[in-house]
Amino acid sequence: MGGPLLSQRRNLVTEIPGPESQTLMRRKKAAVAAGVGHVVPVSIVAAGGGILIDVDGNSLIDLGSGIAVTGVGNSAPAVVEAITRQAQLFTHTCFTVTPYDGYVAVAEKLNSITPGHHEKRTALFNTGSEAVENSIKMARSFTNKHAVVVFDHAFHGRTNLTMGMTAKNVPYKNGFGPFAPEIHRVPTSYPFRDGLGGVEAADIALLQIDRQIGASNLAAIVIEPIQGEGGFIEPARGFLPALCEWAAANGVVFILDEVQTGFARTGDLFAADDESLVPDLIVTGKGIAGGLPLAAVTGRAEIMNSPRPGGIGGTFAGNPISCAAALATIETYEKDDLAGRAREVGTIIDEVFSELGESDDRIGDIRGRGAMKAIEIVHSGSTDPNPLLTGSVAAFAAQHGVVVLTCGTYGNVIRFLPPLTISDDLLREGLRVVVDGFRANSQSQFTDERNS
Incomplete structure (x- = not known):
């Protein structure tokens, strides 16, 4: 399915970011214009399939594809x-x-x-x-x-x-x-x-x-x-x-x-x-x-x-x-019929978040097609946007080795754009980490913040 022969498993050997990535972030701050931001503060040295490897040896699951770019996988042969x-x-x-x-x-x-x-x-x-x-x-x-x-x-x-x-x-x-x-x-x-x-x-x-x-x-x-x-x-x-x-x-x-x-x-x-x-x-x-x-x-x-x-x-x-x-x-x-593969990816994403949505009404909407899927996150009992929870879930995912992207006019959408070459097992593991991010952020915590 393309990419270097990298082990297709998430593996964290340091905290995110690790010490070498932190060094790069300091160099970036000193050399790169402040308007050029970043989502996850890591320095990537190799990538393939659904994995990104950083300079500290961490293997992260890629659910962003460089913003929908590496659909065929990174470094496809x-x-x-x-x-x-x-x-x-x-x-x-x-x-x-x-x-x-x-x-x-x-x-x-x-x-x-x-x-x-x-x-x-x-x-x-x-x-x-x-x-x-x-x-x-x-x-x-x-x-x-x-x-x-x-x-x-x-x-x-x-x-x-x-x-x-x-x-x-x-x-x-x-x-x-x-x-x-x-x-x-x-x-x-x-x-x-x-x-x-x-x-x-x-x-x-x-x-x-x-x-x-x-x-x-x-x-x-x-x-x-x-x-x-x-x-x-x-x-x-x-x-x-x-x-x-x-x-x-x-x-x-x-x-x-x-x-x-x-x-x-x-x-x-x-x-x-x-x-x-x-x-x-x-x-x-x-x-x-x-x-x-x-x-x-x-x-x-x-x-x-x-x-x-x-x-x-x-x-x-x-x-x-x-x-x-x-x-x-x-x-x-x-x-490789990657359009067909995209439909399979979308089915898995729907399955995971439909199950979560049955127990957590902060999942306001699950939408998109194929491997271009998103969840809109709201305050419990309403359709009011919940950008605080969105940011917290995305940060939790990054800290646990999964790269996800947020978007939306109200800042309350997590989008999923995995490489179309990602395996089912790796995709499911990455999505489970995002689900864990919801469970780690209790409803009462964000109700309190909203009302403060």
Whole structure:
């Protein structure tokens, strides 16, 4: 299933962080900008399967995949081989100076596997943020309109334009404005909190678009099919198709941001496949290249071709080593049926937390698809967000050798993004540690803190 031949077991030989990791954290504080944070204060020296090994010799269970990046496992052999082979040939020429086969081959592959059978084109970039920003450039160029609609709880990146598209203020936006104009935010579908069906929620969003913006001014609608940083919010069925149909009927480019959901993560190769969505443009990244920086915009040829030559590109965009890694990574997703594996992972996560939720009503919601799952944590007897408990459970997991990530507009969601190559036994062990974190934090403790 890929990765170095590391023992696939959790093993703690020091406290977390150990002494050598603490040394690195001191060096980081002295050398790295304070705005570059970290989740777990350990220094990783090797990784593979579902295990991360730190400099102190601790083996931690990885339930984050570097934020949905290492879906094929860390240092997957096919990816390492492809990287090595390309690095021995050349590391860079800049595709916009002297093109090479790898970039074209990745574009051909994405054109063939992304949703829809229409004629497509692809452009490659370095990061998801950069790809999202370029998708807006293409939509504006094609429509000759400027307004862009995004949604509550959205996350689209950290560049100036994508910060404006992102909903959450701290830590992503506060103090960094002013932001790019003509970004308009409308309500999304959040079944746990709004109780609405998909079509009903879409009607509310579309009415606001019609009344406050107008289709004649709107270049694009941009949405994550399952919101990532916003809390792994999966819209009610029918919401996304209604938006897509309205966009097609009104000359608006419909853009799916699949940076986090793409490449087998949700149990389909792309999350769009679940409701047979065919977006005009699809943005991919994260899991595309086995850990190397690469992102892409793929979509209808007439939209992709609308910017003039030279209007799209970048010095490192579509780096040849990243392209080689991407081809090997995508082949691994397909050959090893990692979409099917993601569904198996999701079933295990559902099983573990459904059982916990029967006895602990602080598990407000269990949601997501495939190996992109989350639990929303609330105060007992209510739907009020409980970020204190969320942080305590995540910290407990880290101290006991399990890496988990939190997210959500209210800071009360734990998300699970394990490598798709993780074993059932290792996954279950990691989830048990998270369950232990709930049991170690009594309900009365957090009721007292809430009322203080």
